[in-house]
Amino acid sequence: MHGVAVVLACFSLITLLLAWSRWLVGRRLAAAGHLLLAVAAGWGAAALWPILASLDTYEPLVRDQVVAELHFEQTGSRSFRATLTRLPVGQIQVFEMSGDQWRIEARTLDWRGRAAQLGLRPAYRLERLSARHTRPVPGQDPAASSYALGEDRGDDVWAKARTSPAWMRYAQGNHADGPWQPLANGARFAVRIEGRTLLVDPANEAAAVSEDRPR
16 A cells, blocks of 8 residues: 555655756746645655555455464463464464463454545454463463554554544544453364454364353
């Protein structure tokens, strides 16, 4: 999405060079006009860049598409290695977690009004993977595990869509929090986002069995 800002920046540079050439040949009025265009394009590129940098941290939200898969391997009495695969890109991340249950959270962005008319589509960003202890064990550290999955860059469009009246006319930012699920050895889950809801589906028998256990 940075292409728009790059085009504006290039246009600003070219127009600035044209303004200089007009000035050298004594065409002062034409030089002033080109200079104004260069400044406007440069200001547009500078204003858009942090917004586009923020939007680049989001992925298009496609209906019924699995956005991630999680696989858990038990490494201790209450310790697990979680492998997160982001789909459809296939990016893999590995986390060490401690606890009895886990949850994944996401942000969603919906567009309205002119923003939707310009072709902006719903987007999401996986935000956090967490684990917690539901029952204490004497002599063990009950500290939970929590990992940030999203990266803040540029101007936080999602935060503006939740707090700024001007932005709220065109964008809506929401949380999509998944349910707490039991941690189980060998369990594999598929993660989907439907609207404002994050759905976690068991993808193998170990995951299905863990969901049937009392929580």
